[in-house]
Amino acid sequence: MRFAIMGAGAVGCYYGGMLARAGHDVTLIGRPAHVQAIQQQGLRLQTRDWTERIALQATTDANGVASADVVLFCVKSTDTETAGAQMRPHLSPQATVLSLQNGVDNAPRLAAVLGRPVIPAVVYVASGMAGPGHVQHHGRGELVISPYPDADAFIAACAQAGIGVTVSEEVQGALWAKLIINCAYNALSALTQLPYARLVQLEGMWAVMRDIERECLAVAAAEGVAVPGDTWAAIEGIAQSMATQLSSTARDLMRGHPSEIDHINGYVIRRAEAHGLPVPANRLLHALVRAREAGHPPMPTASAP
Numbered sequence: 001m002r003f004a005i006m007g008a009g010a011v012g013c014y015y016g017g018m019l020a021r022a023g024h025d026v027t028l029i030g031r032p033a034h035v036q037a038i039q040q041q042g043l044r045l046q047t048r049d050w051t052e053r054i055a056l057q058a059t060t061d062a063n064g065v066a067s068a069d070v071v072l073f074c075v076k077s078t079d080t081e082t083a084g085a086q087m088r089p090h091l092s093p094q095a096t097v098l099s100l101q102n103g104v105d106n107a108p109r110l111a112a113v114l115g116r117p118v119i120p121a122v123v124y125v126a127s128g129m130a131g132p133g134h135v136q137h138h139g140r141g142e143l144v145i146s147p148y149p150d151a152d153a154f155i156a157a158c159a160q161a162g163i164g165v166t167v168s169e170e171v172q173g174a175l176w177a178k179l180i181i182n183c184a185y186n187a188l189s190a191l192t193q194l195p196y197a198r199l200v201q202l203e204g205m206w207a208v209m210r211d212i213e214r215e216c217l218a219v220a221a222a223e224g225v226a227v228p229g230d231t232w233a234a235i236e237g238i239a240q241s242m243a244t245q246l247s248s249t250a251r252d253l254m255r256g257h258p259s260e261i262d263h264i265n266g267y268v269i270r271r272a273e274a275h276g277l278p279v280p281a282n283r284l285l286h287a288l289v290r291a292r293e294a295g296h297p298p299m300p301t302a303s304a305p
Contacts, residue, residue, distance in 0.1 A: 001157045004068035005029060006087055007075030008058070010248070011100060013135040014127040015072055015163065017045040020056040022161035027057040029064040029087075037133025044134040062086035070096045070154055073110060073118070077103045077263035084113035091116075096150060100143070102182060102248070103263040104175040121145045122174045126242035128251060138245045146171045173228045180216040180227065182247075182264045184209040184235050187285035189247035190261075191292065193254065197243035209235055211281040212265075219268050222275040253292050261289040 001024050005012040008030035020026040020043070028038060038058040045052055057064070065071050065087045075083040080101070091097070091114070098119045099107040107120035122145075126138035142164035145151065155165045168174060188208065189199055199205060213231055220227050252259040265286040272279040 001025070001153065002067055002069045003027070003157075004065040004071045006062070006065060006071055006073045006083060007079070008034065009074065009076075010127040010129050010135055011123060011125060012072060012074035013043060013129070014045070014125055014137055014141065015074075015100070016056065017043045017054050017135060018141070018161040018163055019157065020054050021045070021052065022157070024157055024161070025057075027059065027064040027068065029059055029062060032060050033132040034058070034129070035060050037131075041133060045137070046130065046134065047137040048139075063090045065095070066090045066092065068092065068095050070098065070157075072098055072100050073106075074100045076258075077101055077106055077260045078258060080106050080109050081113050084110045088114050096148065096154070098145065098154075102179075102260050103267060104172065104179050105263075105267070117148070119146050119148050120171050120175060122171060122178050124178070126245035128246065139242045142166070144168050144171060144174050170226070170228060173226050176216075176220045176225050176227045177229060177231055177234065179264065179267070180213055180220075180231050181235055181238055183216050183268055183282060183285075184212045185238060186247040186249040186259075186264055187261060187289050190249035190253050190259070190289055191285070193246070193250055195244050195246050196239045200239045208281060212285070215272070215277075215279040215282050216268050218277055219272045219275065219279065222277060223271060249289060253289070259289060259293060261286055261293075265289075 003019050003024055003026045005016040005028045008016060008028035013028065016026045016028050035058040042053040042055045045054055096119065098121045099110055100121050100123045107118045111118040121143050123143060125141045128136050130136040144166045147167050151167055158165045185196060192199055213235060217227060249259040249261055265282040268282045269279055269286055
């Protein structure tokens with residue numbers, strides 16, 4: 001199959017690299033530094049068990065989607081409309097577009113821009129860019145997608161690449177389940193600059209996460225969304241399955257980039273306001289991350305006299 005990865009950062013490069021490694025035709029569309037490194041040396045994909053350099057196509061231009069059977073849309077939530085408009089004129093009428101993004105409303109936002117259906121997907125992968133053209137995989141890698149007519153071909157291609165895909169009629173609930181995990185971890189990892197396993201060892205962190213989870217579940221219920229599974233068990237499990245992972249929000253703050261916090265805790269706040277629900281833990285974390293984005297780090301502790 002021919003794949004294009006729109007927004008080839010840590011998530012996009014991981015899936016693109018795995019698909020190319022399995023023999024599929026993959027084009028990565030990303031930032032200049034990554035693209036240049038990949039064009040010169042291939043994509044360096046580093047997992048816990050192996051490291052390889054994988055040859056594939058890379059470009060900074062949205063016309064890289066032109067020949068794709070499947071487009072994996074992996075841009076940040078803040079860039080959904082802009083990136084969608086850039087690729088719209090180049091999409092094949094037969095191409096399938098899947099949204100592999102954080103948040104719960106990206107697929108309908110992108111569909112509105114493209115004027116065509118977009119398949120929502122829930123992504124469970126821990127990966128990060130360790131340098132230009134170098135993606136480091138920390139754990140997991142499976143997808144949950146909504147059903148669509150040609151899904152079997154996509155699932156088979158992913159199976160060849162070692163990517164597990166589950167088809168579910170309840171993707172919205174699964175997106176909310178992931179949103180709750182992101183609300184629990186992303187801001188706290190960003191504010192402490194700690195990976196997940198070390199973060200939860202700090203005094204009081206589990207209690208804060210429990211408060212966040214309860215607030216999010218109340219908002220989901222008000223939205224009429226049935227969140228599947230045991231969300232608290234999932235939150236606890238992330239500290240083990242993604243032990244060395246820094247959140248994407250942590251990496252954004254480290255690099256001085258805008259984060260997706262408005263589409264994570266911020267989204268919960270907006271929906272809570274619509275239902276008149278209090279969400280103080282989410283509100284505090286959102287405000288603190290926005291303050292750090294604006295260039296206001298924590299004040300240094302005064303030394304004792």
